Amino acid sequence: MLSLLPFCFLEPLRSESKLLLYQKQTCDNAQRLYFSACKEKLECARSMKFFSSAIIAVYRRSFSTQSSRTTKYAQSVYQNRIKKETNRIPKANKTHQPLFEWTQEQKNIFSHVHRGASVFITGSAGTGKTVLLKHIIDILKDVHGKSKVFVTASTGIAACALQGQTLHSFASIGIQNADSGTLLDKVKMNKHACKRWKKATALVIDEISMISADLFESLEYIARDIRGSEVVWGGMQLIVCGDFFQLPPVIKQQKLSGKEFAFEADCWNASFDLQVELSQVFRQSDPRLIKMLQGIRKGETDAEDLQLLEESCSMNKQDSLVVWLYPRINDVEKVNEERMKSLGGSTVTYAAADSGLEHRKKQLNQGIVPDQLVLCVGARVMLIMNLNIERNLCNGATGTVTGFVPVEDKNARKSDILFPLVKFDRGPEILIEPQKFEIFEGDIVVAWRYQIPLILAWAISIHKCQGMTLDHAQTDLSRAFGYGMVYVALSRVRSLEGLHLSGFTPSKIKAHPKVLLFYKSFTSSNLSHTEFSLLHRVRK
Numbered sequence: 001m002l003s004l005l006p007f008c009f010l011e012p013l014r015s016e017s018k019l020l021l022y023q024k025q026t027c028d029n030a031q032r033l034y035f036s037a038c039k040e041k042l043e044c045a046r047s048m049k050f051f052s053s054a055i056i057a058v059y060r061r062s063f064s065t066q067s068s069r070t071t072k073y074a075q076s077v078y079q080n081r082i083k084k085e086t087n088r089i090p091k092a093n094k095t096h097q098p099l100f101e102w103t104q105e106q107k108n109i110f111s112h113v114h115r116g117a118s119v120f121i122t123g124s125a126g127t128g129k130t131v132l133l134k135h136i137i138d139i140l141k142d143v144h145g146k147s148k149v150f151v152t153a154s155t156g157i158a159a160c161a162l163q164g165q166t167l168h169s170f171a172s173i174g175i176q177n178a179d180s181g182t183l184l185d186k187v188k189m190n191k192h193a194c195k196r197w198k199k200a201t202a203l204v205i206d207e208i209s210m211i212s213a214d215l216f217e218s219l220e221y222i223a224r225d226i227r228g229s230e231v232v233w234g235g236m237q238l239i240v241c242g243d244f245f246q247l248p249p250v251i252k253q254q255k256l257s258g259k260e261f262a263f264e265a266d267c268w269n270a271s272f273d274l275q276v277e278l279s280q281v282f283r284q285s286d287p288r289l290i291k292m293l294q295g296i297r298k299g300e301t302d303a304e305d306l307q308l309l310e311e312s313c314s315m316n317k318q319d320s321l322v323v324w325l326y327p328r329i330n331d332v333e334k335v336n337e338e339r340m341k342s343l344g345g346s347t348v349t350y351a352a353a354d355s356g357l358e359h360r361k362k363q364l365n366q367g368i369v370p371d372q373l374v375l376c377v378g379a380r381v382m383l384i385m386n387l388n389i390e391r392n393l394c395n396g397a398t399g400t401v402t403g404f405v406p407v408e409d410k411n412a413r414k415s416d417i418l419f420p421l422v423k424f425d426r427g428p429e430i431l432i433e434p435q436k437f438e439i440f441e442g443d444i445v446v447a448w449r450y451q452i453p454l455i456l457a458w459a460i461s462i463h464k465c466q467g468m469t470l471d472h473a474q475t476d477l478s479r480a481f482g483y484g485m486v487y488v489a490l491s492r493v494r495s496l497e498g499l500h501l502s503g504f505t506p507s508k509i510k511a512h513p514k515v516l517l518f519y520k521s522f523t524s525s526n527l528s529h530t531e532f533s534l535l536h537r538v539r540k
């Protein structure tokens with residue numbers, strides 16, 4: 001019942017009429033959208049006569065009985081420290097215009113995409129794959145028209161970051177493993193899915209390292225069949241991005257074919273006009289760190305790299321600014337809960353307001369945006385969307401909750417609805433308002449969630465941190481399992497000073513032999529980075 005009421009209150013609501021007042025009050029755009037998204041749910045709750053009990057359920061002081069402390073604190077913060085206009089953040093930055101100049105290598109890729117080439121883009125962590133992909137999506141939308149470009153990723157988190165959908169949901173193949181024929185039959189039974197497959201003229205797939213060879217082959221087969229074309233991928237322009245040295249596909253049952261990675265698919269080479277490896281690392285600037293990370297990526301560390309790793313272990317410290325990275329989500333939840341309890345303050349619960357197509361709303365829970373966010377003063381948090389890159393308010397920025405501020409109406413009257421005030425480690429202290437997180441299908445928004453764009457950040461999982469840039473990260477190498485995990489964790493930081501390790505075990509640094517082979521042949525057979533020539537796509 002709790003999720004039916006996506007508001008937060010520090011004081012319990014006394015009557016239904018008071019709640020209605022909050023909905024009617026004039027507020028800024030983000031708040032108004034949040035309220036209107038909530039309204040539907042509130043009406044539902046009211047009609048189910050759960051209204052008052054649910055309200056009380058929302059009003060939770062989970063770990064403390066000091067009920068008025070945060071309220072008073074928030075009010076004093078409000079009166080003394082908030083300069084409303086200057087501290088209020090601008091609306092989320094939705095354009096993909098970067099603050100830097102594209103390199104020649106990046107520009108070459110854009111020109112090939114513009115000319116209709118299907119491209120596989122790879123490169124180590126921090127080479128700018130994600131920012132490049134965002135710009136490519138803009139190009140594709142210009143060239144093909146918005147409604148014909150479908151943006152997907154292997155994971156919900158990566159899909160949300162690109163405002164796309166998971167590859168599975170685009171394809172409508174469900175999550176069960178099955179052979180190509182069975183999957184094709186499944187798609188054919190779904191007329192919306194068939195329409196989507198026919199309509200798409202460009203398909204983007206991010207985080208390809210987590211897509212299996214079998215799935216890649218099945219999707220290519222489905223594309224040709226449904227689109228009635230013998231051309232590879234039924235003639236769609238395909239843009240695939242990822243680093244096979246990062247997290248691999250989850251394969252529950254070893255296949256007889258023995259294939260694991262997408263690059264082992266029979267149709268892999270035929271799928272692309274161009275396969276390119278980005279060479280310039282931007283996230284880190286220290287050559288020693290870049291060399292060490294390259295060594296870890298390929299499982300080929302030398303004595304100098306190992307020494308640097310050991311030094312990072314001796315710098316191990318319990319700094320409040322450090323984000324702990326864990327391989328398992330249970331450890332993450334345990335640490336965040338314990339740290340929250342240790343603060344002992346009153347908590348404020350933000351329940352997300354979801355809307356859209358019922359079967360698409362499920363994907364909202366696969367993303368990074370929490371269904372419920374519990375905060376208190378002193379909580380370490382991380383921003384999960386770009387709000388203002390110029391002010392360092394970008395995805396992955398960490399900070400501390402310093403208070404809660406009541407929302408004001410147009411007459412400057414304070415309400416009981418509170419938004420958190422956060423002091424960012426490398427940025428300003430700002431009020432964080434709810435934001436809209438959308439799931440697209442082509443150019444149509446099929447589901448959306450309003451939520452405060454924060455997660456707790458004393459600890460996060462290595463799977464969640466893939467794609468992030470962090471200032472300080474600590475990880476226990478002895479707990480890592482599987483290929484790519486150590487590399488993903490360590491490559492998040494910008495500098496050696498930000499790297500804190502424990503449980504250093506050289507044997508955990510390993511690269512998959514198949515991936516090593518792929519990249520060895522890849523670099524030797526690939527086109528030079530500066531001289532691209534468009535190859536003819538092999539037709540089946």
Ligand SMILES: Nc1ncnc2c1ncn2[C@@H]1O[C@H](COP(=O)(O)OP(=O)(O)OP(=O)(O)O)[C@@H](O)[C@H]1O
Pocket residue numbers: 098100101102103106123124125126127128129130131132243282283466467468469491
């Ligand atoms: N041409 C460029 N000049 C300067 N900085 C750049 C350039 N291209 C990308 N960057 C910066 O590099 C950083 C890393 O980029 P990004 O997160 O896209 O890398 P990535 O390859 O996707 O990493 P990961 O594999 O870890 O997800 C970002 O801060 C981005 O702004």
